[in-house]
Amino acid sequence: MVHVSIIGTGNMGGALVKGLARGGDHRVTAIDADPDALDAIDEHSEATSTDLTAAQDSPVVVLAVKPDTVAVVLEELDLSGDQTLVTIAAGVSTDFVSARTDATVVRIMPNLAAETGDMAAAVTQGELTDDIRELLDDVGEFVEIDEDLMDISTAVNGSGPAFVFYLIGAMKEAGIEGGLDPEQAETLAAQTFKGAAETVLRDDRSVDELIDAVCSPGGTTIEGMKVLRGSDVEAKVIEAVLAAEQRSEEIAEEFHDD
Structure with a gap:
């Protein structure tokens, strides 16, 4: 059972927390600065925290924050090269994130149907590990695309x-x-x-x-x-x-x- 930390438990992050809990193959730590947001998904998480350091022991970390918050979070998030950071922020490139972390970066565009296991997601090709494939399979279907197609994917399956x-x-x-x-x-x-x-x-x-x-x-x-x-x-x-x-x-x- 893979341990996954999800940073940001708003609409999309919360949907992933609930979907992974529903699948039953992942242990989820939910991290958010807002205690009310954590309360909303507490029953679906193994643990919750307002502290980013709670993600340091997870082999997979999902960054599910708004695009304008990504850089701020990455400044405080200390991950190692043995970890994989999955980013779902619209418009934020793999290169932008990779320049700010030692972790392996995978960019995806999921949608809210992850909560029910019916997600459609696009994933950039390159660093897709078995752990990430299993995570995505647990909450729906995904396709692998070149990163220059991520904007149209964001429109088709994200919006x-x-x-x-x-x-x-x-x-x-x-x-x-x-x-x-x-x-x-x-x-x-x-x-x-x-x-x-x-x-x-x-x-x-x-x-x-x-x-x-x-x-x-x-x-x-x-x-x-x-x-x-x-x-x-x-x-x-x-x-x-x-x-x-x-x-x-x-x-x-x-x-x-x-």
């Missing part, structure tokens, strides 16, 4: 859950307008997205082929698809992802060392 929540909300509202009560509509909409996503991941057919499989000639689905295909909804989704990518690039510019 993506918010875009999907928005679409679920729209389908929920349609159900309510049709007479379903809010709880019924939310369950049907959310489970439909979950099932459709699993189908895409497990089925050999393309997304377009799967759409065709649902669209029986003269049926209900094809009428709805006519509306979607006649609108600019696809363009707007792409625009939203590219806007998130651009913001990730802007953040990255702030962390370029001279």
Whole structure:
């Protein structure tokens, strides 16, 4: 059972703490300057601390703080070359972090579904150890990418859950307008997205082929698809992802060392 220290237990750090606890293969020490944040995940952690030195004995340390806090934390965090530091801060490059620690650095972009074991994550290629692979497998799926693709990954799988929540909300509202009560509509909409996503991941057919499989000639689905295909909804989704990518690039510019 690998000992993991997670520094920063906000939304993403907290999701990782809960997801790893749920998986049962890791011992987690949660570290945060805010005692209230630690209280929120206390039952999911083996230990909690407000002191960064609590991470010194962990073979794997996850840095789950905001980008503008990374440099400050790294100044105080004393890790050895035998440890691996996993950083999840948007826009903060591996080189920026590596220059400030002796630990081996792995950069990932996870998302909040780590809490339920359904995370999608992108990982930079290069220093991916078995311990990190096992950690990521414990909370979801991951792909290995070149670091220059991390901004678009941040937009697709990092920001993506918010875009999907928005679409679920729209389908929920349609159900309510049709007479379903809010709880019924939310369950049907959310489970439909979950099932459709699993189908895409497990089925050999393309997304377009799967759409065709649902669209029986003269049926209900094809009428709805006519509306979607006649609108600019696809363009707007792409625009939203590219806007998130651009913001990730802007953040990255702030962390370029001279």
